[in-house]
Amino acid sequence: MAQITPSCVLISPDPDTPLVKIENASKRFGDTTVLDRINFSAKKGDFVSLVGPSGCGKSTFLKLIAGLHLASEGSVTIDGVDPKNAREEMAFIFQDANLLPWRRVLSNVELPSQLRGESKSKRKETARKVLELVGLSHALRHFPWQLSGGMKMRVSIARALTLSPKLLLLDEPFGALDEMTRDRLNEDLLRIKARDGWTAFFVTHSAAEAVFLSNQIIVLSAKPGRIAEVINVKLPTFRDADLRETPEYLRQVAIVSRSIRNAH
Amino acid sequence: MNKLKAIFLPFFSGVLLLGIWYSVAFVYAKNEGYEVQRIVIPFPHQIVAALWDERAILWIATRQTALAALVGFIAAVTFGYVLSMLLASAVWVKRSLYPWILVLQMTPVVVLAPIFVLWIGQGLPSITAITFMIGFFPVVANTTMGLISTDRNLIELFEMSNASKIQEIAYLRVPYAMPYFLTGMKIAGTLAPIGAIAGDLFAGSSQGGVGGIGFMVILYNSQVKVPELFATAFVACFLGFIFVGCVNWLHWILLKNWHESVRATDIE
Numbered sequence A: 001m002a003q004i005t006p007s008c009v010l011i012s013p014d015p016d017t018p019l020v021k022i023e024n025a026s027k028r029f030g031d032t033t034v035l036d037r038i039n040f041s042a043k044k045g046d047f048v049s050l051v052g053p054s055g056c057g058k059s060t061f062l063k064l065i066a067g068l069h070l071a072s073e074g075s076v077t078i079d080g081v082d083p084k085n086a087r088e089e090m091a092f093i094f095q096d097a098n099l100l101p102w103r104r105v106l107s108n109v110e111l112p113s114q115l116r117g118e119s120k121s122k123r124k125e126t127a128r129k130v131l132e133l134v135g136l137s138h139a140l141r142h143f144p145w146q147l148s149g150g151m152k153m154r155v156s157i158a159r160a161l162t163l164s165p166k167l168l169l170l171d172e173p174f175g176a177l178d179e180m181t182r183d184r185l186n187e188d189l190l191r192i193k194a195r196d197g198w199t200a201f202f203v204t205h206s207a208a209e210a211v212f213l214s215n216q217i218i219v220l221s222a223k224p225g226r227i228a229e230v231i232n233v234k235l236p237t238f239r240d241a242d243l244r245e246t247p248e249y250l251r252q253v254a255i256v257s258r259s260i261r262n263a264h
Numbered sequence B: 001m002n003k004l005k006a007i008f009l010p011f012f013s014g015v016l017l018l019g020i021w022y023s024v025a026f027v028y029a030k031n032e033g034y035e036v037q038r039i040v041i042p043f044p045h046q047i048v049a050a051l052w053d054e055r056a057i058l059w060i061a062t063r064q065t066a067l068a069a070l071v072g073f074i075a076a077v078t079f080g081y082v083l084s085m086l087l088a089s090a091v092w093v094k095r096s097l098y099p100w101i102l103v104l105q106m107t108p109v110v111v112l113a114p115i116f117v118l119w120i121g122q123g124l125p126s127i128t129a130i131t132f133m134i135g136f137f138p139v140v141a142n143t144t145m146g147l148i149s150t151d152r153n154l155i156e157l158f159e160m161s162n163a164s165k166i167q168e169i170a171y172l173r174v175p176y177a178m179p180y181f182l183t184g185m186k187i188a189g190t191l192a193p194i195g196a197i198a199g200d201l202f203a204g205s206s207q208g209g210v211g212g213i214g215f216m217v218i219l220y221n222s223q224v225k226v227p228e229l230f231a232t233a234f235v236a237c238f239l240g241f242i243f244v245g246c247v248n249w250l251h252w253i254l255l256k257n258w259h260e261s262v263r264a265t266d267i268e
Helices: A058-066 A082-089 A107-114 A119-135 A149-161 A179-196 A207-213 A241-245 A245-264 B002-032 B034-040 B044-055 B055-089 B091-106 B108-122 B124-148 B152-162 B167-201 B213-222 B227-253
Strands: A014-029 A034-045 A047-051 A074-078 A090-093 A167-171 A199-203 A216-221 A226-232
Touching: A014 A047, A014 A058, A014 A199, A034 A058, A034 A074, A034 A199, A034 A226, A047 A058, A047 A207, A058 A074, A058 A082, A058 A090, A058 A167, A058 A199, A058 A216, A074 A082, A082 A090, A090 A107, A090 A149, A090 B152, A107 A119, A107 A149, A107 A207, A107 B167, A119 A149, A179 A207, A179 A241, A199 A207, A199 A226, A207 A241, A207 A245, A216 A245, A226 A245, B002 B034, B002 B044, B044 B055, B044 B152, B044 B227, B055 B091, B055 B124, B055 B213, B055 B227, B091 B124, B108 B124, B108 B167, B124 B167, B167 B213, B167 B227, B213 B227
Parallel strands: A047 A199, A047 A216, A090 A167, A167 A199
Antiparallel strands: A014 A034, A014 A074, A216 A226
């Protein structure tokens, strides 16, 4: 990842411009209420993690923002408009890398710009650029099955970045990876964020991961999913791998872990 | 070592089978006489001789059957694919059409054969129609399954990219369904020569001198030319191998880069 500078990271939410606004949103599937009266708004540049016991509706929360689910009540807006009309502004990163197995890495990353109808040369150029950003320039001609789990995830991230989104929605992207790979990808994610400045919603099971990445953490309680607590992460805005060894970091992780336990 | 085994073992078992065949035929000949043996269990060399003697006529018959099988197969695959697209396009289309496709499939083709002859006449048209009837259902069933079982997450990925319905079909559903389609095609390919021969049994004619393989079966049978009958079986088997071989090759070409079914054998 030597090609990305700076090595330290600045998280800088812009306090005056809410990008994602969720007002009194509920989601029901049949008789089951998955999310109950959610109110939250995220500013431009925020990195918001969603944590909570399994089955608390974290993924549903994310899909409401993506417009893949519609709120049964209440409203969700992105930059003031309906999520379905704001798709050009956002990208979704799925639980597994979700690559098309019949396409090589380069052409997988080209997909979003291809679907938008961009010229072949332009989309190849963008795809090359983002693949370089995630450190996969050497694997352009590989098929997904030839990649490790971590590499597949990098391809998935690259694909999400091709259209320079303002809002990145990540649905437990690193859940299946080993800890070392996950840590590396977390650091890389922050580096790229420092460069591009997007806003992110990040679903995870790991309190440590949430603390490392976020400036805000939403703790959801289960059945029905409600916001139990919103934790502001009191850590410096400059973050790198060394942060994980500081006592403040460990204290924050303990706070979040306790909050998740209480949310049961 | 393994390669040697792969060649040696089938060869050895083949020789063994030939030996058993010869012994049974020989014992039979000792009891019933060589004349009877020839028309019940001919010696393998008698079959080879029959194949050689009848080569001209069998060659023409094989070409006729191959043509009917090929045309029927291509029609089954093409029509089957288009029908699958239609079935997968909307739930109401599938609900209204699929039961009737099943009804058609459940009706044995041999029962329909005389009706085909009545409608479109003896010979190639009817034989092709019978081959088509046998082959199209596996293509429809498999391809439809592939088209409608496309990974939910991938569909959401396309939705997030504001993909049009056409783009979703072209870039996602069609390639996703490809292995399913090819499976259906493999089954259709196995059935096509069988269908063409069965069709020939019912609708075959000797217009222009000779009929297809099925017609030759009837002819040799009525003339008690048993070694020739075995020779015909050999030719039919050969035709089947060519068909299945071609379809398997296509399967390999289209999927070798990415699909488990062909990749697994390729890795080491």
